[in-house]
């Protein structure tokens with residue numbers, strides 16, 4: 001628990017630093033005028049009843065010329081106070097929304113740099129939930145901080161000053177003590193129930209993770225008759241979450257008696273002091289009215305401040321999943337790193353190996369890939385082919401040995417600089433719900449000639465031109481309006497679009513018919529005089545004489561004798 005809390009502290013600092021980098025300073029600056037207005041609003045909340053009490057005393061003495069002025073001032077301040085309170089509320093809301101916007105932008109930037117492992121551990125629903133809840137939590141913290149905690153504190157101080165002057169300093173001290181007890185009990189209750197609150201937040205995040213897993217695989221779940229299981233699983237999790245919240249709420253209710261007790265003591269003590277003073281003629285009836293109004297009014301900010309502190313603590317807990325993700329390791333980027341210059345295009349595996357957490361992975365490989373032919377990586381399933389490819393795509397860093405690119409250690413090459421020269425076709429193509437053109441260019445500058453050339457090289461040009469809107473055809477969620485082979489060919493076109501110096505294909509033809517795969521490979525072979533091509537395959541028939549083969553787990557580089 002202690003380590004976790006310390007981690008949270010570090011997380012908050014890193015989080016604040018990240019927000020500063022994302023332009024939070026501007027948002028923070030815009031909070032200042034709202035804070036000033038919050039102070040004005042709090043002062044008015046005390047000034048107005050004070051004026052009213054003076055008016056009553058004036059009226060009790062008979063009508064004086066002052067009374068008209070006091071009534072006018074009272075009415076104006078009452079109206080003005082209302083306007084200022086609304087301004088604080090909505091300007092605070094605007095600042096909070098700006099802060100939420102800054103958080104979303106900064107978090108998105110961070111996600112872009114997260115390691116591949118991060119996306120293995122967290123699904124999109126869980127990430128989105130952490131982001132939305134975190135932004136909402138910051139929103140609550142800002143709004144309550146300005147509108148309730150700051151206002152409440154200033155109102156409290158102004159009331160004390162007013163009560164001290166108009167009534168007695170002893171009563172002011174009792175009220176202050178009540179405030180301290182109220183806020184102290186709130187803090188204590190929040191601290192004591194923090195464990196059950198954290199458990200509820202963690203359970204909530206778990207629900208999101210499972211929700212994302214099941215909804216992401218909904219068709220498969222339906223097809224195996226797993227909907228009852230999925231529903232039950234989700235319901236069990238939701239009930240577990242509810243149980244966590246019930247424990248938290250029950251514990252909080254137990255603290256309510258402390259608030260009640262504090263209020264009884266406060267009222268009893270203050271009236272015990274006040275009434276004898278009034279009977280002795282030391283206080284006017286106006287003073288008693290003022291005291292009563294302020295005391296009742298004072299209880300509100302105490303309660304509101306108590307709830308606000310509670311909400312802020314709850315919001316801090318809700319920030320935790322976001323903070324954890326915020327702090328998760330990122331790919332080491334080197335700002336201003338020079339572009340990678342590929343000269344010979346020689347890739348050397350120098351005793352390269354990687355072991356996953358489960359002890360499996362890629363064995364130590366020593367081999368070389370050159371231009372002039374395709375270098376195939378083959379081996380039985382689970383031998384470590386994809387793991388080796390993930391080392392080449394910098395999704396993983398070697399556990400042992402090095403990958404050298406024209407003699408330079410790949411670990412020392414900036415990811416962005418590397419991705420500018422490499423084309424990657426993963427084992428499972430990733431498409432977004434956008435057009436064919438967008439799925440090929442993927443945010444790179446669009447060039448019609450290159451787009452068409454890439455589609456042609458992927459044997460997709462004819463098929464795309466036959467589509468209703470050609471390259472502007474929308475492919476559906478994850479490209480599901482296309483066939484598996486078409487999705488794979490879009491991924492190939494995407495890899496070729498930027499004219500890469502190195503091409504990495506991980507079973508890129510697994511969903512294609514032999515003729516289409518052979519056609520694409522013929523085109524790729526023609527590129528090998530200027531492109532280093534490394535490809536994983538299970539179909540040994542695609543290997544041609546002159547190709548190089550790295551067989552896992554041995555990792556021996558050899559020239560294939562011919563088609564199998």
Ligand SMILES: Nc1ncnc2c1ncn2[C@@H]1O[C@H](COP(=O)(O)OP(=O)(O)OP(=O)(O)O)[C@@H](O)[C@H]1O
Pocket residue numbers: 120356357358360361362379380381382383384385386387388
């Ligand atoms: N992220 C991971 N965490 C733990 N183990 C992993 C991870 N990724 C892969 N593995 C394990 O490492 C081993 C090698 O996996 P890899 O995907 O590299 O094999 P492969 O040769 O590409 O297999 P296939 O031919 O079936 O695609 C497998 O046993 C796999 O279970």
